[in-house]
Amino acid sequence: MSDVDRLFRTYNTALVRYLTRRLGDRDWAEEVAQETFLRALRQESLTNERAWLFAVATNLVRDEARKASRQRQHLALLAEEERENVVEPQETTLERAQEAALARKAVDALAERDRLALLMREEGLDYLEIAEALELSAGSVGTTLSRARRRLVESYEALQKEREQREKNAAS
Amino acid sequence: MQHLDEGAIHAWLDGQLPANKAAEVTGHASECAECAAMVAEARGLVVASTRILTALDNVPAGVTPVPSEGLSVPIVQRRWYDRTDIRVAAALLFVAGTSLVVVRGGRESTSSRAMMTIGDKAEATAPVALDSVSLQSSGAEISQLNAPAIERRGLESRTRANALNKSAAASAPAVMQAEALAAPAVTTGTAFAKKSIGSVEGRVTDQDSGKGLHGATVDILGTPVGATTDTAGRFKIENVPAGAQRVAVRRIGYVAQSIPLVVESGITATAQVALAASPTSLDEIVVTSMAAKVDVVAASLHVLRTDNPAGTKRTVYQVSPGVEVTLTESPADTGVTRDFVSRGMRANEAASQRSAGAEKEKDIRTIPGGVAGVAGGRISQAVAVADTASVPLNTISWADHGRRYTLSGRLTTKDLEVLKARLMAMRR
Structure with a gap:
């Protein structure tokens, strides 16, 4: 097995999940992950491969986001058409979709650095790797994560209350 | 030892503290009630945030994401003075004005010096404008007028950096380099924006x-x-x-x-x-369950994935198509943890007692998403899944041979207990 095969097999699942959570689109996440591995292929050696892969994937997302800003209007129209054609799989219940929508809103409400640190930690990166990928000091990762977790939960909780209130109002 | 700060607690729970520091934290948390409550709360936050993020995995492919605050590039709105013809006219007007000042300058040295002072101020606040647009070498109003243009140039600079990055079939350092190239322009370009920050x-x-x-x-x-x-x-x-x-x-x-x-x-x-200290009171807790009908006794359990978030071992099993349970395993490390777990296991009982009119206990709240959560103040009390019918998740927790286990899924607690017995039997 070549080295890139090993990298792919070792990190692809975690990287795609990280990117999916970050982007909200699995196709896009897989594209970015593949591009990340292609770039890894061009490297002679990687000292801390996991931190490197997550850092490069994060930077690629930023680049993509800039491009996307120019194409956003066009994509919004396409997405609107696409939504009309999408057939949800049976197991994607309304509750799950609502849960995912709330989670997405709560995650988007986080500051960028907090969000990335939390998503990386969830994929098993240790504090040193997160610090390297996000150019933070290792000592500040704990504080960043504690803030991110608290805000995520509080934000989710607030959104959930809002939704419940809306449902109550609609029912009455 | 001083009280623990939240960052250190999370680092400890994540298993990221050096051994000596971790031992200090363990010792302090077992003696200090206030810090023990914070530890219990932090543990709840770790579990709750993991569950919330797991919900993001239910994403169909091919969906255009909603632009998020961190992801989107600020859109510079096009203003009336962004039109090229107006900018050219402004530049000509400025040249004419400057020439007039220079001509008069010979005769009115005092007024010339005053203009230079204004120009110097503009230079100090917008160096990029001076570098790239020579016409703006003086005149505070003109520099401010072009502030949006400066911002746009910053973005264009970043775009060029990205193009450079792409054309060079760039490797990661190239990405970093592109970012680094772009950074000064962006920083300088937003100099005006920074003025409104305290x-x-x-x-x-x-x-x-x-x-x-x-x-x-x-x-x-x-x-x-x-x-x-x-x-x-x-x-x-x-x-x-x-x-x-x-x-x-x-x-x-x-x-x-x-x-x-x-x-x-x-x-x-x-x-x-x-x-002011809060007079602690307990909100009513409703335990609901909308479990899928699954024969958990006969169902075959498939491991869908395993990972290790927050220093734990997490295994997701498929019980039947569309029905999954998550088993989280972590060391039952301190007295605080054991306390937390045992209270967590009693949470359902506590809820039923309360519904029967038992005396209210203090300061309990639910963590969203059907997660075993904590409440705090000076009390560490966990609630095993009390959520609305829209999130039909249940969680049970137990300790065994020095390990702490949490099993959650969209099943009744009774079914979860059956699965618990099966899973523990498989492990032995």
Whole structure:
């Protein structure tokens, strides 16, 4: 097995999940992950491969986001058409979709650095790797994560209350 | 030893502290009730955030994401003076004006010096404009007029950096390089924006004792900035947008408070907040379950995935198509943890007792998403899944041979107990 095969097999699942959570689109996440591995292929050696892969994937997302800003209007129209054609799989219940929508809103409400640190930690990166990928000091990762977790939960909780209130109002 | 700060607690729970430091934290947490409550709360936050993020995995492919705050590039709105013809006309007008000043300068040296002073100020605030547009070498109004253009140039510079990155079939260092190339232009380009940012510092105290409260969350409402107080109750928040703001302060066991504050650009505003202890009360807890009908006794369990978030081992099993359960395993490390777990296991009982009119217990709240959560103040009490019918998740927790286990899924607690027995049997 070549080295890139090993990298792919070792990190692809975690990287795609990280990117999916970050982007909200699995196709896009897989594209970015593949591009990340292609770039890894061009490297002679990687000292801390996991931190490197997550850092490069994060930077690629930023680049993509800039491009996307120019194409956003066009994509919004396409997405609107696409939504009309999408057939949800049976197991994607309304509750799950609502849960995912709330989670997405709560995650988007986080500051960028907090969000990335939390998503990386969830994929098993240790504090040193997160610090390297996000150019933070290792000592500040704990504080960043504690803030991110608290805000995520509080934000989710607030959104959930809002939704419940809306449902109550609609029912009455 | 001083009280634990929240960052250290999370680092400890994540297994990221060096052994000697971890031992100190373990010792302190077992002796200090206040820190024990914070540890229990932090543990709940770790589990809850993991569950919330797991919900993001239910994403169909081919969906265009909603632009998020961190992801999107700020869109520079096109203003009337962004039109090329107007800018050319402004430039010509400026040249004519400058020429007039220079011609008069020979005769009116005093007024010329005054203009130079204005020009110097403009140079100090917008160096990029001076480098790239020579016509703007003086005149504060013209420099300000072109501020949006400067911002746009910053973005264009980043775009060029990206193009460079792509054309070079860039490797990661190239990405970094592109970012680095872009950074100075962006920083300088937003120099005007930075003028409207200030900071807030202050102290959060206990209203009764006057002592500083550590671990309080301080947020500037409507912005993403905030901070957590240190052991002396002090905090400082940078990058606060100038203007009238509200500072919200929250801490478990205290009544949340928000105060108005005016933040001026480049100036540090001060906020002193005294929090009153909260008379603890228990909200009604409703335990609901909308479990799928699955024969958990006969169902074959397939491992879908395993990972290790927050120093735990997590295994997701498929019980039947569309029905999954998650088993989280972690060391039952301290007395605090054992306390937390055992209370967590009693949570359903507590809820039923309360519904039967039993005396209210203190300060319990549910963590969203059907997660075993904690409440705080000085009490560590866990609630095993009490959520609305829209999130039909249940969780059970138990300890076995020095390990702590949590099993959650969209099943009844009875079914989860059956699965627990099967899973533990498989492990033996």
